[in-house]
Amino acid sequence: MPKWVSMIVDGATVRTPSGTSVLEAALEAGICIPNLCHMPGVHALGACRVCLVEVVAVAGSGPPRLTASCTLEAHEGLMVTAHSPVVVRARQNIVELLLAEAPNSRAIQDLAARVGVRVVRYPMRNKNCVLCGRCVRVCDEVWQSKSLGFVGRGHDRHVALPFNTRPSSCKRCHTCIDVCPMTVTPCPGPQKAPGICGLCESQRSMAQNTPDTCVWCELGRGFQCARWQMRGLKTGIR
């Protein structure tokens, strides 16, 4: 029997086996914490910073701090909030940065609609990869093939094959393409200036009314939110 711990997420008590991440525990419990780089079944990267939560200060542990819920292990007595004004502000700023990187991606537009980004204040770029690392981790950890990886540092960081050549360890399973959020049905692109799509406004308002509850919104399906991924794993529906 695993040891169970009890924590509080957005005021709700959540019980989960010790060792689960706060994000997975919250999603299981139906609490919406937007996320991008998270993928069930592989280790958490903590790279996108979308799943941020505020760890409410417990006596003696310093001021409230923001941290990624996918890498935060649930433990007894932990108290976090995923929808305080501070967290919402931080999350919107992060996604705004992502949107300016990849405005022509449906996944990022849906994510932006979900978290409530209304304006993009940076010149647009047009990247086709947001370095979420799902492809890398699925190849490395699920198939143990270790054929691609993150190469380079800083703004040069990109996903690549060694020497840009398919190594013999690659079995052409194409799972890397399957799990990539950027290969979902392409978005028609920014319809509203500057940079916001706006076609999925109705989905946005449905999600905004209940920010902390998962309503299986189409936006989540758009960016393959982890809860949708978990459902897909259970029912086989994508």
Place this chain on the structure above:
Amino acid sequence: MDLSELDGIVQGRGSDPFDIMEVLQDIQAAYHYLPEEALCRVSETMGVPLIEVFRLANFYKAFSLKPRGRHLITVCMGTACHVRNSPRFLDEVRRRLRVEPGGTTQDGEFTLETVNCLGACALAPVVIMDGKYYEHMTPAKLGSLLGAVRAQEGRHLVHA
């Protein structure tokens, strides 16, 4: 490509997690860059996935995947050198040699690198040319620095 030295470098190593880094550093020192062939061999012999070796080679600045030029110019861009105008010097080198930091000139003569602080801040702005330190470098001194290197080369050719 002579890889005979390579086996000597790899032999007996692999028990410590850090050994892979030491192997790459030794290869860089021996060949002045990391040849693709060498990295493939290292991957096979040490059992480290090729993508991991490739990642290490790309992440750390000490490693170069392309052969270096005959002369290596390293311009320090640390804070002390920066306030004493090292960017101006770097701009002059880039313009005069038509090369960007990390790159090598077309004729294979010079490789230009930048480094973030050598710890010789009293001599700022510092430039290292082929291992020799040059102090208080300004754009005005670039001409004579390049001239000295080329004259040295010329002398060697005469004696060859």
Place this chain on the structure above:
Amino acid sequence: MPRLDSPAALETLQRRLIAARAFWPVRLILSSGTCGQASGSLAVLAALRQRLDRPDLRDSVHVRVTGCQGFCEQEPLLILDPQDVIYCRVKPQDIEEIVSQTLLEGRIVERLLYVDPVSGARVRREADIPFFAKQDRALISKNRWVDPCNVGDYIAAGGYSALAAVLSWFAPQRVIEEIKASGLRGRGGGGYPTGRKWEQCRNAPGEHRYLICNADEGDPGAYMDRGLLEGDPHLILEGMLIGAYAVGSEQGFVYVRNEYPLAVQNVRVAIEQAREMGLLGHNILGAGFNFDVKVARGGGAFVCGESTALMASLEGKVGEPRAKDVHTVERGYLDQPSLLNNVETWANVPDIIRRGPAWFAARGTETSKGSKIFALTGHVKHTGLVEVRMGTTLREIIFDIGGGPRNGKSIKAVQTGGPSGGCLPVSLFDLPVDFEALADAGSMMGSGGMVVMDESVCMVDFAKYFLSFLQDESCGKCVPCRVGIGRMREILEDFCEGRGTMAQFAVLEELAWTVQNTSLCALGKTAPNPVLSTLRYFRDEYLAHVEERHCPAGACKALIRYEIDDALCGRCGECVAVCPHGAIREDEGYVIDNAACQKCGICEDTCAPEAIRRIRGLVHA
């Protein structure tokens, strides 16, 4: 050197070494660390050895080659003991005079003495030079007494006696109590209480405990750790041995950055010597205590100074940090409890044991105890390694020790803490160097880099410089750091190139808040500091760039142009000759063609009557 199988054996050896050294009537000390060598100390050494290779001198004069003495501006330094003379900027051709006059006849070679920049007087004794006199050189002065490659020097100076005392009389917990009582805080920048860290490591559950010395010293402009590691590697080893005993570790690492080859070499030599003598390895000093150290050489990545990235690098991986929800003292290298401390932190340990924590705590302020080494660089007369008591003011360091401004321009600001730190204006120079005082003012102590800036430095460009640095060094994993820092840099670039708008200030500040609060590691979290501190204290410069398209310091190339003052021009034509871009032509005097001018500044540097200057550029709004 013999193998030592007990503390008593160490004591005996020490007495023997001291006695042997008493037979050297004259000692010459030549500083030859990296910057000493860069200034030609090896040639001086060769000349010295040659000149002393005579029957009358060979056995009576001892030359000790040491690491950095800290007075880097005046390297190579040659100290004569017992004559108590210090010669500066010595060249090989000076050796003849020094030997024949000072050594053999007792006469000073005046021209090689330090000249006081204010009084013009020549100073003979180290103790009388203000640069040295006003410091508290507890650590850096040790470099004077040891040749880093001679363990005998270290032992004769009292080395390893603290370790012997600990192994003889202290239980591990007592060692931790001593460190706690001293008030020592991490010297790498974080300032975390060292004793508490040791205790946490000792108490953390785990089968193996690892010790790490962080010698990655990536802050540009900081080289204190290099000075210590090159000059006195045994000091760090002794500190680590004491720490290993206290927390129960058997394996340690010294992770040295790639750019310090001499430090790597000297530490390796020191480790070999220590192993030979039984000071590392099994059953150290017969006390049943095992500990060994390996050197790991970094691959050239600033981010590897961050503890989780360093440990990833030690594990043979790329230096990507991980979230620190669980600290490395509990789960670090190979997921085991790991005690990581900075070089200077380890270096402080032996003296705390030898002289007692009360001695250490008596120096410094209420919350910041002991002394700290700073690398004082930039637009100051005496650049070098400076060690002062905590609580010394910035003004005392920059003016009294550093000698004030370098080129006759007035000092504008000082930057501490490297890319994680901030800039403080002259008006705050009475602040003491103290962890809390500097942090409250918007900067931080950092690892010790202290860069002085005069009026020729543009603070907007300076902030942009740090952002460029961090963009290159970021591991790239998390969005706020990889993307956010780049977007901040874009805005500053707009400012510096005359395209800035007032609306961008709000965006810049929002980005700074985001990067600070959402980044995965300390590199990202502290990245906005230079921007935030310069916005706080030098907002007028930012506004000038945006509202007036003007760079007050005359540094931003897009906002300046070069002009020849006809009244001062001597018509020598030198500028035309040196201009690599053919931008100066003769036309009833000399005129600079702004279209062709690349603003390299060579003409300005060359013009003897200083007729060429930078003026406000013509930037169209």
